[in-house]
Every structure is written in structure tokens, then in C-alpha cells.
Amino acid sequence: MPFRFAHVCDLLDRLDHVYSRYPPYLPKDAAQKSRDAVLYWFKKHGQKIRHDANGVALLSTLFPERTHRVHELDCKSLEKIISRALSLPSSRVTDLTRWRDSEVGEGDLGACVERVVNQALDEAVQPRASGVTIEEIEQALVAIASQTPLSPPHARPSALDGTLNASTGSLDRLYQRLPARESKWLTRLILKSYSPVIVPDRLVYMLYHPFLPELLDVEPDFPAALFLLCGMNIPALVHRMSPSLAEMPRESMHHQT
Incomplete structure (x- = not known):
């Protein structure tokens, strides 16, 4: 079944608590807490995301500022x-x-x-x-x-x-x-802005699919990158064979954000 917007709002709320805190966290602490929030969210919803959610819709919802859509709504x-x-x-x-x-x-x-x-x-x-x-x-x-x-x-x-x-x-x-x-x-x-919330993009891409970060470096358009990913005909086993970021040492996670 499709993926509910409320699930995305859960993540955005949690990140908002991190970046709207007063007094603010130190940058490194805010970055770590945002990574933890994303890891928890993917652990909770990973199966639905991989098997039910439309990939373009998910990435466009999490990163609206990166979409190529232009509308006249201000x-x-x-x-x-x-x-x-x-x-x-x-x-x-x-x-x-x-x-x-x-x-x-x-x-x-x-x-x-x-x-x-x-x-x-x-x-x-x-x-x-x-x-x-x-x-x-x-x-x-x-x-x-x-x-x-x-x-x-x-x-x-x-x-x-x-x-x-x-x-x-x-x-x-x-x-x-x-x-x-x-x-x-x-x-x-x-309005294409969740400010002050920062969604850690590289981490999200890696959790969605291990090959997605590199594909987006070459083709930054979400629909085009996901089309290429499908065309590569990579078995679903890749998700299970690749090390889960939830199990990776924290020092290595710094390279994924």
C-alpha cells in the first residue's frame, strides 16, 4: 500500500525538535541526533519504504528543495x-x-x-x-x-x-x-523549505539503496536516478547483503552525511 504522509511528518517533527531547540545543540551533536532520528525512522519503516512507497514521491517529499518542479505558488x-x-x-x-x-x-x-x-x-x-x-x-x-x-x-x-x-x-x-x-x-x-530542519541527505540515500548516492552524483534528478537504478536490475538482495547503517560504527557514519 502507499506510504502515509504522517510517517514523514513523524521524522520531520523529530528533526525539528533537534534544530529548534533552545539553547541549540552544538553542530556535531545536532548532526548526530539527526542521524539517529533517520536511522530509527528507517528501521521502523524500511520494509514499507522499499516495497510499498513510490521512490520519487518519497525523495521529493523529504527533499522538496531538490525537485525540478516549478510552480507559481508563494x-x-x-x-x-x-x-x-x-x-x-x-x-x-x-x-x-x-x-x-x-x-x-x-x-x-x-x-x-x-x-x-x-x-x-x-x-x-x-x-x-x-x-x-x-x-x-x-x-x-x-x-x-x-x-x-x-x-x-x-x-x-x-x-x-x-x-x-x-x-x-x-x-x-x-x-x-x-x-x-x-x-x-x-x-x-x-514552499520547498523545512528550515531550520536539515534532513541528512547522504544517509537517507544510502539507507534507501546503497547505490543511490553515487547515482545522484551523476544524475541529480530523482526520477532519472531511480529510473537508472531500476534499469541496473540489481537484485533486492543488495539491501540485505549490504551492511546496515544501523550496525555501522558511528565514526564511519560521518562519511555518509
């Missing part, structure tokens, strides 16, 4: 989409726009979305996680990019199977299904 246009999708009254729209005033210290648009959704729904009955999948999100974002003239031709075709009806209405439906936490991370995903 904070202000996304703010309007969210307001419409959630049918916010004027008072809640005001709360949603607080990200514009840096002096207020209300955080980015993602943080404002999270607060607004929490205010609109009773947190006691709000579901912890939705059934929205990374594949659904990828399909919606590819559809929007396909209608953007600025998007390069190779980034326009769908990375997933199926016909896409490109429309921001797909984002409306996603926001209507997501609880507060996932709405926050979806907003940051669309």
Missing part, C-alpha cells in the same frame, strides 16, 4: 488557497496572515496554518494522523507544475501512473483532510 497565493479550502472566517484569516509580521514572532506560514487548524478543530477529537499519502501529494504537485510555463519540460510529466487533472483544487482537498500537524508540513513542502 506564501501569499498559498495563503489564499488554504483560506478557501478551510472556509476560514475573517478572524481566522487574520490569524493565518500573522506570518507576514516578523516582529510579532508568530512563525512562518506553516506554523500559522497549524495554529488555525488547531483553533478550528477541537484538539481532543482531531485525528493524530490522516490517511493522506505521499503519492497523493506528489500527484497534486506534479499536476500543478504541469500547468506552469516556467516548469522545465522534463519536470512536467507525472512521476506516477494515472491521468492528472492539474488544479489547485487538489490542494484544497488535501488541506480539508489533513490535521494541523500535517497541514504545517505540507505547507512547508509546497
Whole structure:
């Protein structure tokens, strides 16, 4: 079955606790804790990732800043989409726009979305996680990019199977299904920034497949690199034959981040 976006949010939350801590960790301690978080996450979800998740959708969700998709959604246009999708009254729209005033210290648009959704729904009955999948999100974002003239031709075709009806209405439906936490991370995903969170890319690539880091050095486009990986016809046994990073000495792990 497809891979739920809530699982990605679990990892992002854990990394956010590392990089948003005050007082901050020393850089080497933050890097180690982020590696530990990724190792734990892959240990928990590794089987689903390798056998169920769409690879392009997973990597694009974890590293949105590396995708070649171009769309015309910025904070202000996304703010309007969210307001419409959630049918916010004027008072809640005001709360949603607080990200514009840096002096207020209300955080980015993602943080404002999270607060607004929490205010609109009773947190006691709000579901912890939705059934929205990374594949659904990828399909919606590819559809929007396909209608953007600025998007390069190779980034326009769908990375997933199926016909896409490109429309921001797909984002409306996603926001209507997501609880507060996932709405926050979806907003940051669309805007291509999880800052201050840093996802250790080389470690993620190695855990996904031992050959992926080198392939991405040659072909940085996720769909193209994964296509090459499939074309190499490498047996699934490679995953089991290669040493697990969870079992590697920590000093050797430093070379994978």
C-alpha cells in the first residue's frame, strides 16, 4: 500500500525538535541526533519504504528543495488557497496572515496554518494522523507544475501512473483532510523549505539503496536516478547483503552525511 504522509511528518517533527531547540545543540551533536532520528525512522519503516512507497514521491517529499518542479505558488497565493479550502472566517484569516509580521514572532506560514487548524478543530477529537499519502501529494504537485510555463519540460510529466487533472483544487482537498500537524508540513513542502530542519541527505540515500548516492552524483534528478537504478536490475538482495547503517560504527557514519 502507499506510504502515509504522517510517517514523514513523524521524522520531520523529530528533526525539528533537534534544530529548534533552545539553547541549540552544538553542530556535531545536532548532526548526530539527526542521524539517529533517520536511522530509527528507517528501521521502523524500511520494509514499507522499499516495497510499498513510490521512490520519487518519497525523495521529493523529504527533499522538496531538490525537485525540478516549478510552480507559481508563494506564501501569499498559498495563503489564499488554504483560506478557501478551510472556509476560514475573517478572524481566522487574520490569524493565518500573522506570518507576514516578523516582529510579532508568530512563525512562518506553516506554523500559522497549524495554529488555525488547531483553533478550528477541537484538539481532543482531531485525528493524530490522516490517511493522506505521499503519492497523493506528489500527484497534486506534479499536476500543478504541469500547468506552469516556467516548469522545465522534463519536470512536467507525472512521476506516477494515472491521468492528472492539474488544479489547485487538489490542494484544497488535501488541506480539508489533513490535521494541523500535517497541514504545517505540507505547507512547508509546497514552499520547498523545512528550515531550520536539515534532513541528512547522504544517509537517507544510502539507507534507501546503497547505490543511490553515487547515482545522484551523476544524475541529480530523482526520477532519472531511480529510473537508472531500476534499469541496473540489481537484485533486492543488495539491501540485505549490504551492511546496515544501523550496525555501522558511528565514526564511519560521518562519511555518509
